[in-house]
Amino acid sequence: MKILHYSLGFPPSRTGGLVTYAIDLAHEQAKNGDMIYYLYPGKINFLKKRAYIKKDSANSYGNFQAFSLINSLPLPLFGGIREPNDFMANANKDCYFNLLKTIKPDVIHIHTLMGLHKEFFEVAAFFKIKIVYTSHDYFGLAPEPNFFYNGSNYVDDNSIKKWIEISKTALPTWKLRIFQFNSYKTIKPFLKKISKLKGVKNKKFTKDINYSNEKLRKFTLLRNYYLSIFGYFDFYHFNSTVSANVYNKFINIDKSEIISISNAGIIKNSFKLKEKNNSGKLRVGYIGPYEKYKGFFEFLKLTHMTGKKVEYHVFGSNEKIKIPSKIINHGRYSRKNIKKVFELIDVLIVPSLWNETFGFITAEALSYGVKVLTSNHVGSKDIIDRSFIFENINQVPKLLLNLNKYRLIRPKTINEHYVEIKKMYKKGN
Structure with a gap:
């Protein structure tokens, strides 16, 4: 089977459960004979405004081929969105058309919407390629990945006015672009400190938020933009009942399955509970x-x-x-x-x-x-x-x-999960 994954990249530039899962699953699929293509948002080329795709030879081998999306949409990894238009920017369909026409994947596995243009999904639909989505984050349903802002969960208050409130402390797009520099990992702690300070200020000035008709219009367009993308997915893979409940609250979903996930770090131990330690504590x-x-x-x-x-x-x-x-x-x-x-x-x-x-x-x-x-x-x-x-x-x-x-439930290994996902790809055809 030929599988195209879209994720956020590779360590050390990108870390976290989403990245770990996508890479470990893709490598396990490659190990079992599948042809894997791995697309991720790469650098920003200020000399060329258009988006284009470049082969990433450093992270490629045999039947695992990586590609970098240059000049992707901005990555709101934390802090929300300040300027909606920047996240709905049009892309020339040619780069996506040429990629999909060349590699001809049987299935596209999306792990996040961050960075990817709507045109990608339009081209995939043109070629009638099945799209599977795994619910690692909530970006698209919300203007940031976690549905958590100013110390509270806002799943039950996901209004356009809430999106505008979050935008007040969001980083400008040019700062979000720093996430795509090679030096991002070095400056990440500094950016998080800025985000925390802005959050503190927001608690003091929430009354000053401007809910103008123009802002309401822009953020309504933004939410509709992402809701329309969710409409291209043929099958939803929910990694938990928690994520399934949140997604089903906002989207009408026909075909889905809840399958807990694994990674290569979950080793096949004896899975026995630990003996009591000698400290007595x-x-x-x-x-x-x-x-x-x-x-x-x-x-x-x-x-x-x-x-x-x-x-x-x-x-x-x-x-x-x-x-x-x-x-x-x-x-x-x-x-x-x-x-x-x-x-x-x-x-x-x-x-x-x-x-x-x-x-x-x-x-x-x-x-x-x-x-x-x-x-x-x-x-x-x-x-x-x-x-x-x-x-x-x-x-x-x-x-x-x-x-x-306490009753220990043995977690699945990545190979066991690979078998589950392979069966899932065949569903919903």
Whole structure:
């Protein structure tokens, strides 16, 4: 089978669950004999305004061929959209026409809408190529990927006025273009600091938002632009019940399936629960960004709810932050050392406040025999013992007392998931 994936790129320029999944699935498909094409938004060429596609030889091999989309649409990786017109810019269909005519894929697998022109989908429809979409983020339904703004989830308040409110603190397009520079990974922490500062200012000046008829018109056009793109998809692959519920709230979907996902880091261990450690303490951990949307500050509250026999560990960031003295802050960790991270904890808490579409850290922890408790906002709650899903962080201490009843559900490997996806491609024809 010939498969064209569209994702955000390759590490180290692009990281995160979406990128990991798309690359690992594509490599697994290539390993099993499929011909893989991998398209992603690349650099900005200021000397040429038109979009064009360039072969990426550095990331290509045999039956895995990578292509870079030069001068893609802007990438609102965080912070929303300030100028709608920049995200609806027309592209010459020739670059997409030539690519699809040349490679003739049997299926196109879309992992995000960020950066891709509507013309791509129009050309795919012209060639009658099946399009499958995996719900890694919410961009297109919302003006940013997470449906989370100013410390709260706005799934139930997704109005045009909310889009305009978010635009007030969004970065201008020229700054978003920095995401496509080779130096992006170096300056990413700086950009996030700017985003946080702008968020603080927004809390003070929300009354000053301009809801002019012109702005309402532009953002209405923008939302309709992306809703029309969703109409080109032949099949929706929801990676969790959480993402399925959000998408079904906004789109009429005929053909879909909920299939939890995997990656190459989820190893085929014995999948046995860890033995009790020798310290006599229960070691509880948090792994991820030290951000509100991830529930980090909810996790910190646990130190005031449990006794001395519980030890807390956090992993994920080197930024200076005030945390309770009871917590051991390990800072940033390397993916290469993930096994050592899981050796230091007995229980992982995933307390996200946003509607997290999945959350690979859950599956990875389970594969090392670590018990996992998740909030009901976390997509990967689908793969844990349902008795250990919580609605509020206040429920966690009681759950920790019942860990002897924890039932480990074995997470799937990437090869097992590859078989699922292969069957899914054949559905909905």
